[in-house]
Amino acid sequence: MFRGHRQHAHYWAFALHRIAGLLLALFLPAHFYVLALSIEGAAAMDGFIRWTDAPLVKLAETVLVILLAAHLTGGLRLMALEFIGTRESSKAAVAIGTGIALAVGLMFLLNVT
Amino acid sequence: MSNSIHVSVWRGGEQGQFEAFDVPRQPSQTVLDVVTYIQRNIDPTLSYRFACRVGMCGSCAMTVNGKPRWTCRTHVNKVAGDGTLEISPLRNLKVVKDLACDMTDFFDKMNRAEGKFHPTKSRHDDFDVVLPDDPARKLAAQAIECIGCAVCYSACDVVEWNKDYLGPAALNRAWTLVNDVRDGGNKARLTAVSGDAGCHACHSQQGCVKHCPKNLSPTFSITGLKRATAKAALKGEL
Numbered sequence: 001m002f003r004g005h006r007q008h009a010h011y012w013a014f015a016l017h018r019i020a021g022l023l024l025a026l027f028l029p030a031h032f033y034v035l036a037l038s039i040e041g042a043a044a045m046d047g048f049i050r051w052t053d054a055p056l057v058k059l060a061e062t063v064l065v066i067l068l069a070a071h072l073t074g075g076l077r078l079m080a081l082e083f084i085g086t087r088e089s090s091k092a093a094v095a096i097g098t099g100i101a102l103a104v105g106l107m108f109l110l111n112v113t
Numbered sequence: 114m115s116n117s118i119h120v121s122v123w124r125g126g127e128q129g130q131f132e133a134f135d136v137p138r139q140p141s142q143t144v145l146d147v148v149t150y151i152q153r154n155i156d157p158t159l160s161y162r163f164a165c166r167v168g169m170c171g172s173c174a175m176t177v178n179g180k181p182r183w184t185c186r187t188h189v190n191k192v193a194g195d196g197t198l199e200i201s202p203l204r205n206l207k208v209v210k211d212l213a214c215d216m217t218d219f220f221d222k223m224n225r226a227e228g229k230f231h232p233t234k235s236r237h238d239d240f241d242v243v244l245p246d247d248p249a250r251k252l253a254a255q256a257i258e259c260i261g262c263a264v265c266y267s268a269c270d271v272v273e274w275n276k277d278y279l280g281p282a283a284l285n286r287a288w289t290l291v292n293d294v295r296d297g298g299n300k301a302r303l304t305a306v307s308g309d310a311g312c313h314a315c316h317s318q319q320g321c322v323k324h325c326p327k328n329l330s331p332t333f334s335i336t337g338l339k340r341a342t343a344k345a346a347l348k349g350e351l
Binding site for chain 2: 003004005006007008010011014078081082083085
């Protein structure tokens with residue numbers, strides 16, 4: 001996947017943005033299913049919420065939050081490229097976007113523990 | 114520094130294989146020097162292309178250790194730290210033989226992107242005045258030093274995925290003309306670059322920017338075309 005011509009920050013940013021987007025799209029049906037549970041009744045929803053307290057589920061949630069933040073900052077980077085026409089600082093945009101995504105994940109993790 | 118470089122060179126056409134050579138190492142040796150040594154001293158049937166040897170003509174680009182590069186300005190010391198080199202033809206172009214590619218598609222796409230000048234005046238008219246600090250002139254100046262080496266074309270995944278995609282060099286050329294006040298072909302040009310295989314197909318991976326030996330930014334030019342075509346479409350001009 002990371003052949004010679006792909007070994008640079010902008011390709012990784014592109015790949016991360018796409019992969020995060022695909023995984024979030026796969027997560028959406030599960031998200032809608034849980035929302036539908038609340039219509040079925042409080043007991044079903046409460047049961048599910050108790051399940052999400054398990055450490056492994058919390059870890060998965062943290063990954064989800066990081067994916068969301070990564071996709072958001074990746075999109076902002078693209079919009080900066082396309083609308084502002086950033087030229088020299090786009091490598092910094094990759095670094096800042098990745099940093100923000102990881103920081104958001106860390107904040108989520110600190111909040112839940 | 115060892116005394117020789119172990120070089121694997123692509124032999125054949127689309128179907129072929131790598132052939133190994135040992136080439137004596139020299140100070141300030143370029144990758145083009147290595148290929149030339151093989152042809153002149155080991156195997157005269159090796160085919161490759163070069164002309165100026167000083168980074169002006171854009172003929173000697175090849176894939177060196179997996180990355181597209183201009184070989185005349187690529188020092189062996191920079192790319193063969195462990196004393197090995199793998200040299201193959203550029204990606205995304207048909208191979209004629211060994212290291213020589215068929216550049217027809219690449220240059221045809223310059224034409225398809227309307228990368229040619231459409232004059233608006235005759236010899237009887239006065240000159241246009243283009244000041245160096247004119248904003249459009251500055252935009253053109255940032256993109257105009259392209260030598261047509263096809264390194265960007267070879268580094269681009271979108272060209273690999275969509276064979277009709279005009280590619281970074283052709284779109285970059287179109288952008289220089291969009292910013293040329295003397296040119297009258299912008300309607301045709303913006304129409305030409307706004308199709309499925311035009312500027313909107315770019316995924317901003319920026320492989321072209323990363324590998325351009327002249328440090329140009331085709332991505333910046335392509336985003337300029339995206340904005341210009343969007344504005345023209347909103348005005349109903351496309």
